[in-house]
Amino acid sequence: MPKNSRLPTNEQFRTDFPEFSDKTQYPDASVNFYLGQADALLNQDVLGDQFVYLAELFTAHYTELRGRSLAAAAIGGVNSNGSAGVVSSKSVDKVSVSYDVSSVIDPDAGFWNNTAYGREFYWWWSMFGAGGRQLL
Template sequence: MDSTTFRRDFPEFSDKTVYPDAQVEFWLTVAVSLVNPCVWGELTDQAMELVTAHHLVLGARDQKASSVGGIPGLVNGPQSSKAVDKVSAGYDTGAVTIDGAGFWNMTTYGIRYITLARIFGAGGIQL
């Protein structure tokens, strides 16, 4: 797995200014320790890519916050409502978050990863 393959599979990360190769490679290296090929089999690379994408999104949020004088690394959960003047919007965050997934619920990539991880962690299923 390398940054070129990752960017091919996840073209939304193709901007090397926002997502430099060094950063992509860093998170791919971390993903190697989080994804057991004996468990993931043929989906090992996809799991590593989801872990990497998750961390890249969190890093981009931190970078954006820092660039406008905010605090990078500040933890925010899924937004459940917002009001501006007389207009408000609410979202059912429970519909898209996974109980007990914590940190992985912070991006769609994390949700995809933890969903698959839990399926693989369930072991064989007989009907």
């Protein structure tokens, strides 16, 4: 039984994030595991009306990373690629690619920078407890 009564279900997550509808690439077990992790680590009383969205962003971040690993494992590899940003250089022989991440990476977000979902989660999550702001 979830500790957060508003924790989204697997079905709700897949409805809100249809890019994860492929259950072969993103198995129910992975989605359910990360929804459980979101339930354990996030608090709906603190996050209020943003709880469901943040729980889904959290789940999407980890589910995407797991999907990458499962795809790599299917062809006998391991995926540890955390690239993001715009391709700034590439080469063909011995395959190499470099990314300009300055526009998409938050230097304080660390691991959360590995997916667009993680970057958005980190931004929203960091807004809680940030205190008031005055715009001039």
